[in-house]
Amino acid sequence: MALIEKIPASKLIGKFPGGKILLTTSENILKWGRASSLWPMTFGLACCAIEMIAAGASRFDIDRFGAGVFRASPRQCDVMIVAGTICVKMGDCMQRLYAQMPEPKYVMAMGNCAISGGIFYHDTYSVVKGTESLGIPVDVYIPGCPPRPENLFFGLMKLQEKIRKEKNARE
């Protein structure tokens, strides 16, 4: 396989015949760069965080997708992986953290609790019924209780695909 085909965004890049020059649009290269270095926020809320940690460690290694640089500050993040149950008190913090993230920003709802409240949907007074009910837009939903690291990677790849298909990436 030629080197060019191994690049995830190879279809976006045209090869100059016989030469060593790659032709592409600046928008494509921007989207390719953006999708290939998603820095997630360290935001584990419950047991899904354990799977996220496993995904970050050497056995599964989220760094293969360029998303291994977990930042402790929302100001350095591109993607918020909502890993776990959102309590009412944490909901306020989450809205603030999301507002503090610089554009472009993406949100992945990992696990049933972050999607809809999950097993805490009924008969609970302190659990927020999903990330969207806080007014935070979600790009990728990853179902599971908790999802395995492979599921997280699949969601991450879907997010990368979404970023690569974005219109008006420079705006």
Add this chain to the structure above:
Amino acid sequence: MQENEMLQLLKGRFGQITQEEATKAAVVPKALLLDVADFLKNQELAFDDLHCITAIDRVERIELVYIFYSIEKRHTLTIKVYLAPDDLKIESLAGLWRSADWFEREIYDLFGVYFLNHPDLRRILNPYDWDAHPLRKDFSDPDFIKKPQY
């Protein structure tokens, strides 16, 4: 010391203490709580550890359950206090055992029992601006979705 021996001792000292049939816990009248607690801590029973305080909503009353443990004598005792739902005020034990501070805040948060002379009676788990007490049987909230009965 066995629990029934302790109960006899308490009954001898304070006449109004009774025993609950099902749990064998000592039921202490609300007005006597501070005296009983002082006796438990500073006299021969030497309960130096207030292990746990919890509450049960029985609708007709709210029961407070205190579990004591003595590290020195290695015995344990459970006492209960019944509160009428229209008078949920009781003396705090935070002056005797420091551990009572947060237990009582939790019960205030979840059941709405008001502890008199507590050093810092704020909610501990739920948002400060709530006014409901979620573990009461009559709790209701627009976001509280009951599980459907099949």
